Structures are given as structure tokens and as C-alpha cells.
Amino acid sequence: xxxxxxxxxxxxxxxxxxxxxxxxxxxxxxxxxxxxxxxxxxxxxxxxxxxxxxxxxxxxxxxxxxxxxxxxxxxxxxxxxxxxxxxxxxxxxxxxxxxxxxxxxxxxxxxxxxxxxxxxxxxxxxxxxxxxxxxxxxxxxxxxxxxxxxxxxxxxxxxxxxxxxxxxxxxxxxxxxxxxxxxxxxxxxxxxxxxxxxxxxxxxxxxxxxxxxxxxxxxxxxxxxxxxxxxxxxxxxxxxxxxxxxxxxxxxxxxxxxxxxxxxxxxxxxxxxxxxxxxxxxxxxxxxxxxxxxxxxxxxxxxxxxxxxxxxxxxxxxxxxxxxxxxxxxxxxxxxxxxxxxxxxxxxxxxxxxxxxxxxxxxxxxxxx
Numbered sequence: 001x002x003x004x005x006x007x008x009x010x011x012x013x014x015x016x017x018x019x020x021x022x023x024x025x026x027x028x029x030x031x032x033x034x035x036x037x038x039x040x041x042x043x044x045x046x047x048x049x050x051x052x053x054x055x056x057x058x059x060x061x062x063x064x065x066x067x068x069x070x071x072x073x074x075x076x077x078x079x080x081x082x083x084x085x086x087x088x089x090x091x092x093x094x095x096x097x098x099x100x101x102x103x104x105x106x107x108x109x110x111x112x113x114x115x116x117x118x119x120x121x122x123x124x125x126x127x128x129x130x131x132x133x134x135x136x137x138x139x140x141x142x143x144x145x146x147x148x149x150x151x152x153x154x155x156x157x158x159x160x161x162x163x164x165x166x167x168x169x170x171x172x173x174x175x176x177x178x179x180x181x182x183x184x185x186x187x188x189x190x191x192x193x194x195x196x197x198x199x200x201x202x203x204x205x206x207x208x209x210x211x212x213x214x215x216x217x218x219x220x221x222x223x224x225x226x227x228x229x230x231x232x233x234x235x236x237x238x239x240x241x242x243x244x245x246x247x248x249x250x251x252x253x254x255x256x257x258x259x260x261x262x263x264x265x266x267x268x269x270x271x272x273x274x275x276x277x278x279x280x281x282x283x284x285x286x287x288x289x290x291x292x293x294x295x296x297x298x299x300x301x302x303x304x305x306x307x308x309x310x311x312x313x314x315x316x317x318x319x320x321x322x323x324x325x326x327x328x329x330x331x332x333x334x335x336x337x338x339x340x341x342x343x344x345x346x347x348x349x350x351x352x353x354x355x356x357x358x359x360x361x362x363x364x365x366x367x368x369x
Contacts, residue, residue: 025176041249057173072210076221090146106285117277132236135271138303140183155233158211189315232267
């Protein structure tokens with residue numbers, strides 16, 4: 001962990017807090033910040049800093065070591081039966097980028113309007129769904145269309161705190177885990193989208209009992225001999241980091257925090273609903289073109305807009321809309337390439353020179369000798 005303090009003005013400072021993900025997860029951030037701000041408030045008041053004892057992370061480690069992994073292994077073997085390779089992303093890649101080594105992290109952020117976010121919130125409540133289920137369904141549909149596969153494996157992050165351990169919600173440490181989420185997308189499904197999403201919700205609820213299974217153990221339960229279970233992961237952020245900083249303490253006003261995360265996965269989708277619906281695509285820019293990521297983000301945004309305006313749309317119709325949108329994008333991209341090529345040709349083509357022809361007798365007859 002590293003902490004740096006940079007003074008910008010007499011009364012403005014910037015704090016850089018860096019840490020390895022092995023010691024802290026996103027859930028832990030507001031817990032730590034809450035204690036830091038409380039200690040600051042006590043210091044300003046001149047009061048002795050006394051914090052309540054925290055539940056040690058070692059209790060979770062002990063619980064994990066004593067857990068019987070046999071039921072979890074049986075569950076994951078059943079879930080991953082027949083999966084022999086990760087679901088391909090289907091994105092155009094930069095030549096040699098996959099084997100270049102290292103990762104050049106870039107991101108593309110899309111924010112939906114507060115009005116559209118409110119419409120989606122109302123839809124989620126009416127259908128008794130969750131925004132995380134909505135995001136999982138959209139991402140699975142996109143992966144299916146891009147990969148050309150109806151059976152997709154989505155990597156999804158889980159809090160890892162849905163366990164029977166007293167005080168686990170207030171512990172600081174690394175609990176978050178990445179687990180495979182297998183989704184079947186049938187091209188002939190005419191059932192309404194909410195019904196399909198409810199099946200995903202039930203599937204995810206059943207998985208929570210085994211979400212603490214280490215990724216290495218889960219991978220061993222699959223039929224994939226080499227490589228990762230998935231090329232992309234979905235992260236749904238709902239921990240209230242910003243709300244923990246909203247209050248003014250001892251004259252200290254905390255601005256909006258910025259978060260930077262380095263990941264080893266080639267593509268990560270981060271969805272957040274605070275304050276409005278926002279999704280961020282973190283990708284390996286040495287492997288994927290920025291234009292391809294932008295197109296992917298546009299398709300994802302279009303899915304949210306379509307569902308907000310047509311909440312009862314069928315899965316098949318929604319997939320048809322995705323195909324139509326992608327076809328239109330390809331046509332526009334082709335037209336743009338042709339326009340650029342034509343512009344280049346015009347730029348390199350030599351300009352025509354005017355050449356004066358021979359003068360006739362009538363031309364010279366009127367000239368003054």
C-alpha cells in the first residue's frame with residue numbers, strides 16, 4: 001500500500017491511495033475511509049482517537065480453510081460440463097496484439113441520462129429484478145451475438161460475503177471473487193425478456209452458496225485444459241464509496257474520487273448506478289481497436305435503451321435488433337473507409353497544368369509590331 005499527498009493550492013490537496021487488490025476489495029474501501037474520516041474528526045476536535053476493534057480478516061481465512069469444498073466442486077463440475085473453451089469475444093484484434101505480452105490498459109465510459117436511469121429503475125422494481133441481473137442479461141446477449149455461440153460463459157465478480165460468518169460485512173480484506181456464469185441464449189426464444197431474466201436471477205441465487213470457491217478450484221472443475229475460463233468479466237459496483245465521502249467533517253470537504261484499476265483480463269465491463277447508470281469498458285488497447293470497443297459500447301447502450309422503451313420485448317426480437325444495429329454499423333464503417341480512401345486518392349493525384357496552344361494567325365494579326 002502507498003499513500004501520497006499533493007498540495008494543489010493553499011486549501012486544496014490531492015490524495016493518491018494505491019494498494020494491491022490482494023489486500024482490499026471494493027467493499028472494503030468505504031469501511032477504511034469511514035474510519036479515516038472519523039479519526040480526522042476526532043483529531044480536529046482534540047479528542048483521543050479511539051476506534052472500535054475490527055473483526056480480523058483471519059477469521060475468514062480460517063472459515064475458508066475449514067470449509068468442505070466437495071459440494072462446491074460437484075456444483076461447478078455440473079455447471080461447466082461440456083465447456084471446453086472460453087467464449088471468444090469476437091472483436092477485431094490488432095495483428096500480433098494478443099501475443100505481444102503485457103497489457104496496455106485503456107477505457108471507454110458511457111453514461112446514461114438520469115431520466116433513462118430512472119425509467120430502468122422503475123422497470124427493475126416492477127419486474128422484481130435487480131440491475132445486476134439486467135446487466136448480466138445484456139452482456140450475455142452481446143457476447144452471444146459477437147461470438148456466434150448460444151451457450152456463453154460470462155465471468156462475473158461476486159462480493160464473496162454471502163457466507164455464514166458473523167460480522168463478515170464489516171471485515172476489511174479481499175473477499176471479492178470471480179466466478180463463471182453460464183448462460184444459454186436460444187435464438188428461437190419467444191418468451192418475454194423479463195421471464196428470461198428471472199431464470200438468470202434464480203440461477204445466480206443458486207450460485208451464491210458456492211461463490212467463495214477459489215477461481216483455481218473452479219477452473220479445475222472444467223474441461224478446459226489450458227487457458228482461462230473466460231476472456232471478459234462483468235463487475236457490478238454498488239458499494240457506496242461516494243456516499244461515505246459526502247459529509248463535511250471538521251471543515252474538510254472531500255471531492256469526487258477517481259478510481260483506477262489494473263486488470264489481467266483483456267476486457268472488463270464495470271457497471272455502476274451511482275449516481276446514474278454508467279458502464280465502463282476497460283480493455284487491452286494493444287489487442288483491441290478503440291473503434292471496436294466504441295461499437296461494443298454503442299450496442300450495449302442500445303440494449304438498455306431498447307429495454308427501457310420496450311420492457312416486454314422477447315429475447316428473439318432483442319437479438320434481431322442487435323443484429324440490425326451491427327449490420328448498420330458495418331455499413332457505416334464501410335462508407336467511412338471508402339470516403340477516407342477517396343480523400344487520400346484526391347490528395348495524391350497531381351493537379352492538371354494549363355498548357356497554352358499555338359497562336360493562330362488571327363491571334364497575331366492584331367498584335368502591334
